[in-house]
Amino acid sequence: MAEMIYDFAIAGAGMAGASLAAELAPYASVLVLEAEDAPGYHATGRSAAFWEECYGGPGVVPLTLASGRYLRENGFLTERGALYVGRGEDRDQVDEFVDTFSGTGVTIERLGRTGMAARVPHLRKEWCDAIWEAACADIDVAGLHQHYLKSAKMQGAQINCRARIAGLNRDAGVWTIATEAGDAYRAETVINAAGAWADNLAQLAGAAPIGIEPLRRTVVQLRVSPAAPADLPLVLDINGAFYFKSDNGRLWLSPHDEIPTVPCDAAPEELDVATVIDRFQKVTDWHIEAVERRWAGLRSFAPDRLPVYGRDPHQEGFVWFAGQGGFGIQTAPAAARLGAQIILGHDADDLTRGIDPAPYNPSRFFTIAAASQSSQASGDM
Template sequence: MTETLYDVAIIGAGMAGASLAAELGPHARVLVLEAEDAPGYHSTGRSAAFWEECYGGPGVVPLTLASGNYLREHGFLIPRGALYVGREKDRPAMDNFVQRFAGTGVTIKRLGREGLAARVPHIREDWCDAIWEPACADIDVAGLHQHYLKALRQSGAHLVCRALVNQLERETGGWRIGTEAGETYRAAAVINAAGAWADTIAQRAGARPLGIDPKRRTVVQLRVDPAAPKDLPLVLDISESFYFKPDNGRLWLSPHDEIPTDPCDAAPEEIDVALAVDRFQSVTDWRIEAVERRWAGLRSFAPDRLPVFGPDPVVPGFFWFAGQGGFGIQTAPAAARLAAQIILGQGRDALTSNIDTSVYAPDRFSNKKAHAEG
């Protein structure tokens, strides 16, 4: 039987790989190789995701805003609202935050103590300054992921799980791809959507790693008295030391940690759980009845903390779709559409027309290196 030569092989079937496969599937023969037993086991399956206009900084805003309408139209957003909170000493940070996002298109409003206390019961008196972001919403992460998995299957894309890629070899017409299970596949192009393993995959392909570092993020579920109100906004410390949001009367709380780690099946550390609880008690007088659940996931960042979309500057037929940090889910619609347009050589459409692709191109790192060496 003749072996299938795929147009593209995507490594990874989390939100990144699944969304990109769904976009490419109608136009190309697509293979998706997932190392785990099921897609979305790592970062996607452990996300407490929210669509938050300022998350990731001004450089990510165009992707977030472009994705917003898609997520709303398909029913994946549930209105929440967000509050960045601070104390008297944090006013300069608050001022700087407002200045950073001026002119980016985000909607934010400064609030004082009265407006803050009205939205967050039990907040302590010394928390007196806030920035209100009304458009923030919860994301149905599982629903969005299944949406893309269904779309990729309907397009004819072929998804293979338990397919850990351990060999990538250039050959005439493309790539020979070997897996730990002993299977071999061939594709004209390889797309690196491997999340925390992106640099590892790059090395196997003979490409230079870009310094995409995995970082552990911890989340705990608290049972509190009284129960968390349904209309509580997402609450984030302006200094990035905690955030919390309600979930069915409970609270999901994170110490906003970014612990460097090797790519792995992340697990929470007791010290990070304790740190989260301590920080929460410094901002509210809610009584914690129990820490009911705890988990951790990996978020992977490029050196400049912006995502990496596009062809490798040296290795032909090798594309990057990685480094999406903690904002990969909220930017998935625009990011996947943009990456597919780059790979297929298509022009922009209404979803991507306001996005500057050069900002996210992999060659931005080699250009900086060449400039420094020059």
């Protein structure tokens, strides 16, 4: 019996790999190779995810807005609302925020102290200027991930865990994929949905790395007195120094940090925990009774902080689906549909029709590199 050659082998079974597998499986044979014991161990499994229209910046807004309808219609969102808060000296930053998102399609409202205090109890009085985003909602991350894994499997995709890729070799239009466990697979196209390990996988394939950088983010769970209200909105600093939200009477708090690191099983550091608690105490007068949990995850960004979807311009049979930063879950439905359409050559549909794929094409990095090299060569003449 001839060895099976898959149409696509996807590296990674987190939200990116699972959602893309579900979109590709109706049209092709799909193999998903996950390095860990179970899908979603890293970024997906550690997310405090919310669907927030402004998160990721204007370049991500089209993906977020397109995904919102899918998430809402399929029951993956719970309304919460988001409040970007600032002090008197932050007025320019609040103004800039409004200007940045004007015309992008997001719905935001300027609030003063009275509106802020009505939504967030225990806010210290110097916090007096804000942006209200009513549409912000929590995402059922585990439910969404399982939805895509189940869909992929039902449509014939094979998902193998404990299958960390150790070698990639292409011959006669087919990849031979070797794993650390000693298994070997064959596929016509390898799709890089490896998250923090995306550049490492590219190098195994003989492709040039893009410069996707893993960044560590810390979250702590606090028990506070009085207990955090269930209807507390997501509260974010307009300068990006913290965010917090309620969860079953507790508070989830993050310093909104982005600490460069190597790809790894991320763990929180005491300095980051102490830093965010200090910041929180300068924002609210809540009494902290205990730090009950702490964890960290990796967010992986391309140099321009936009995702990377599409075929590598120089390595045949190698596709990027990576660099989705902290917005990979809130954009998953539109990103996966768009990615599959790019890979398969399909036309846009109702979900993706308003999204221009050009800003996410990996060729943008190689064009920049080529232009830089040409400029340097001209300067040496």
